[in-house]
Amino acid sequence: MIMVTGATGTVGxxxxxxxxxxxAVRALVRRPDRLITLRPDVEVVQGDYADDDSLLRALQGVRRALLITGAVGGGEDERFLRAARRAGTEHVVKLSAAAVLDRSADDAVTRWQRDTEQLLRSSDxxxxxxxxxxxxxxxxxWAPGIRSEGVVRGLYGTSANACVDPRDIADVAVRALTESGHDGRAYTLTGPGPVTAxxxxxxxxxxxxxxxxxxxxxxxQTRAALLRRHSEPVVEALLASARRQKCGAKAGTDPMLAKLLGRAATPFTTWAVDHAPLFANGSEGTTKPRARP
Structure with missing residues (x-):
């Protein structure tokens, strides 16, 4: 049995x-009614990172798990890993971030990501x-502004980021969960080239x-807009991340994704075409972006 946490989120x-x-796949969600899937064979279980008993029940019989957490400093990884060890889970694939490798990144989100990686590496x-x-x-x-005004508003529009298609991340995760040979490995995943806003x-x-x-x-202006959606430490982390991007810290690419998948990483042009209906007039589709320095 393989468990996928964060199964209502972008990657999960x-x-x-x-x-x-x-x-055999089991999807762990807080709100089962929010899980939209075309896979009737997937077992959906309710669980909450704040509820140790629910995690332990959900992990029974799970051999491998994809761990996706988002509460900065909230202890979610620690509680999940503790339950996974008790349940006899063998292998955890964790979604982290490329920023952990940047020595100049010392914001609250990146420190949390480094700490949670270390929790997993030091586990059994x-x-x-x-x-x-x-x-x-x-x-x-940007979709609401594009649909209503034809305008995108953002910070440092000419700074580049080798952003990655979440579908590519998911394909790598599937391989790590279903194949051998990925134990003890850390994969940096980027798009095929840097792109600016x-x-x-x-x-x-x-x-x-x-x-x-x-x-x-x-x-x-950016800080004021972000404070409407995030806590102050997260906002300051995102602003620090943007400054690092402006200095070129996120423009580099890594060939690992192409090596793992046996094909080139998806370019932003393709992602844009595939998701164009979400930006077109009359579309109601929106997705809340994940904070990721």
Whole structure:
């Protein structure tokens, strides 16, 4: 049995959908009614990182698990790993972030990610770390402004990021969960090349057949907007991340994803075309981006 946590999230739901039909899959969710899947063979279980008993029940019979957490400093990884050891789980694949490798990154989110990686590495469990760069799907936060005004507002529009398609991350996760040879490995996952917010805006405009405008925000404007959605430590972490990106810290690419999948990483142009309906007028589809320095 393989468990996928965060099964209603950006990567988790894709992993559930991409798992081989011959594999027994269990999806752990807080709200089962929010899980949309075309896989009737997937077992859906309710569980909460704050409820040790629910985690232990959900992990019974699970051999491998994908661990996705998001509460910075909330102890979710520690409680999950404790329950996994008690349940006899053998291998945990953890979704982390590429920023952990950047020595100049010392914000609250990156420190938390490093700490949670160390928790897993020091456990008695076999482990695999997935360290993606920013998700291409983070641009879905722009969808309301694109639909209503044809405008994208953002910070440092000409700074580049080798962002990655979440579908590619999910494909790597499936391999790590279903194949041998991934124990004790850490994989940095990037897109095929760096892209700026201005370039992403242009590609989205082409995908929907509409001229879009990028409007540069100041750091203070960006902070005010982020504070409406995130706590202050997370906001400061995201701003620090943006400054590192401006200095070129996120422009580098890594060949690992292509080696693992046997194909090139998906370019942003393809992601934009595939998701164009979410940005077009009349679309109601939105996805909350995950904070990921």
């Amino acid at each position: 739901r894709l992993v559930v959908a991409r798992m081989p039909t011959s594999t 469990l076999a482990w695999t770390l997935l360290r993606p760069r920013s998700f291409m799907s983070n641009t879905l936060a 201005v370039e992403q805006t242009r590609e989205l405009g082409r995908a929907i057949g509409r001229r879009l405008e990028f409007v540069e925000l100041t750091p203070d």
